[in-house]
Amino acid sequence: MLEVRLYFRLMVVLYVVSFCYTDNHKFPNVEVQKLLNDLNKPHVKSIESPDGDIIDCVHVFDQPAFDHPLLKNHTIKMKPDYHPDSINMDYSKVSFVRTNDSTDEGSSLSISQLWHSNGECPKGTIPIRRTKKEDILRATSIKSYGKKKSFFFGQPSSIKPQTEGHEYATASTRGGQFYGTKAIFNVWNPKVQENEEFSLAQTWLAAGSYVDSSINTIEAGWQVCPVIYGDHRTRLFIYWTSDAYKKTGCYNLDCPGFVQTSNKYVIGGSLSGISQMYGIQYELTIQIWKGGANGDWWMQVNGENIGYWPSSLFKGLRRSAQNIQWGGEVVNSRKLGLHTTTQMGSGQFPGQGYGRASYVRNILTLDRPNAPFTTPKDVNTDHQPNCYDILTASDNNWGRFFYFGGPGRNGLCR
Numbered sequence: 432m433l434e435v436r437l438y439f440r441l442m443v444v445l446y447v448v449s450f451c452y453t454d455n456h457k458f459p460n461v462e463v464q465k466l467l468n469d470l471n472k473p474h475v476k477s478i479e480s481p482d483g484d485i486i487d488c489v490h491v492f493d494q495p496a497f498d499h500p501l502l503k504n505h506t507i508k509m510k511p512d513y514h515p516d517s518i519n520m521d522y523s524k525v526s527f528v529r530t531n532d533s534t535d536e537g538s539s540l541s542i543s544q545l546w547h548s549n550g551e552c553p554k555g556t557i558p559i560r561r562t563k564k565e566d567i568l569r570a571t572s573i574k575s576y577g578k579k580k581s582f583f584f585g586q587p588s589s590i591k592p593q594t595e596g597h598e599y600a601t602a603s604t605r606g607g608q609f610y611g612t613k614a615i616f617n618v619w620n621p622k623v624q625e626n627e628e629f630s631l632a633q634t635w636l637a638a639g640s641y642v643d644s645s646i647n648t649i650e651a652g653w654q655v656c657p658v659i660y661g662d663h664r665t666r667l668f669i670y671w672t673s674d675a676y677k678k679t680g681c682y683n684l685d686c687p688g689f690v691q692t693s694n695k696y697v698i699g700g701s702l703s704g705i706s707q708m709y710g711i712q713y714e715l716t717i718q719i720w721k722g723g724a725n726g727d728w729w730m731q732v733n734g735e736n737i738g739y740w741p742s743s744l745f746k747g748l749r750r751s752a753q754n755i756q757w758g759g760e761v762v763n764s765r766k767l768g769l770h771t772t773t774q775m776g777s778g779q780f781p782g783q784g785y786g787r788a789s790y791v792r793n794i795l796t797l798d799r800p801n802a803p804f805t806t807p808k809d810v811n812t813d814h815q816p817n818c819y820d821i822l823t824a825s826d827n828n829w830g831r832f833f834y835f836g837g838p839g840r841n842g843l844c845r
Contacts, residue, residue, distance in 0.1 A: 776836025
């Protein structure tokens with residue numbers, strides 16, 4: 432009888448240690464370790480960032496992208512075949528002070544990432560944020576790690592109703608053929624109420640239909656997302672999907688797909704320049720365009736070519752984008768039946784203007800392949816004015832631009 436009890440206890444212990452537990456989920460240890468091995472590639476150098484991240488300098492040919500079945504024999508491109516930029520800008524100056532009566536550039540600082548203060552990755556390598564066990568355990572499952580839930584990404588309500596739990600303040604141009612976009616995003620650190628919520632500012636390029644789950648998206652911007660990163664810092668991010676967020680795609684380099692070429696930026700890394708009320712306004716210039724013989728989608732941040740999404744990852748976006756969108760998004764979990772206090776942008780409504788409200792400026796689109804960028808003639812807006820609003824405008828200095836954001840729950844938003 433004693434032997435039976437000991438055997439039973441041993442089986443219980445073995446069962447428990449074979450899984451990692453969180454409050455609500457169970458993760459097999461073997462699967463967690465396999466994912467860590469898949470994501471954390473051999474590196475030639477490691478850098479500890481002041482925010483606690485470990486940055487691994489991985490040889491460009493060893494990066495996760497090439498684990499994708501469609502990229503097994505892919506020939507990496509270290510630079511784009513063509514560059515559509517039509518604006519003569521100094522990208523080393525990415526912030527400025529704008530007064531009420533002037534739009535001239537004033538005091539300027541370069542935006543950076545926190546890890547740069549402790550080192551840099553050598554040429555021929557790319558910096559990758561090391562995935563930790565606790566990063567995986569914050570997900571709802573192994574399969575969902577690094578992925579968004581399948582949801583509508585925020586086109587106008589005339590096409591499809593607003594996604595439950597996701598709220599937007601965006602401008603968009605749609606129903607055409609687009610080959611790229613460029614915009615300058617004001618960078619803030621909005622408060623996020625719950626760990627499962629997020630707040631972001633980004634651009635979306637999309638093609639396909641939700642009716643048959645063929646939506647393809649490419650997304651890039653900045654975000655505060657505790658469930659992914661384990662903190663409330665503002666970070667550079669990307670996302671892609673080729674099946675309406677169902678099985679394909681992921682954030683950053685959390686799955687094979689995006690091919691990084693730059694040794695300067697960590698995708699998923701913390702930004703060191705955050706705008707202050709009435710102070711320096713930090714900015715992130717994001718440019719995405721389709722070009723070259725293979726039609727890959729390249730991304731540039733502040734003048735640095737970061738890498739590209741190979742066209743073979745997509746069906747709809749293999750030809751062109753049908754919609755482009757810019758602006759903010761939050762997740763509203765409605766704890767206790769109340770609207771979240773998660774902020775969008777700076778947490779101020781757009782009517783507060785420069786120095787208080789968040790903005791996106793100098794919005795451009797690429798309407799023909801291998802052509803220069805142009806300013807969109809008109810944009811549509813999508814917002815919840817009592818919670819998160821948007822105000823669009825244009826002038827000679829900022830071109831097409833808008834202010835956006837809000838505090839979330841308030842007297843008119845419950």
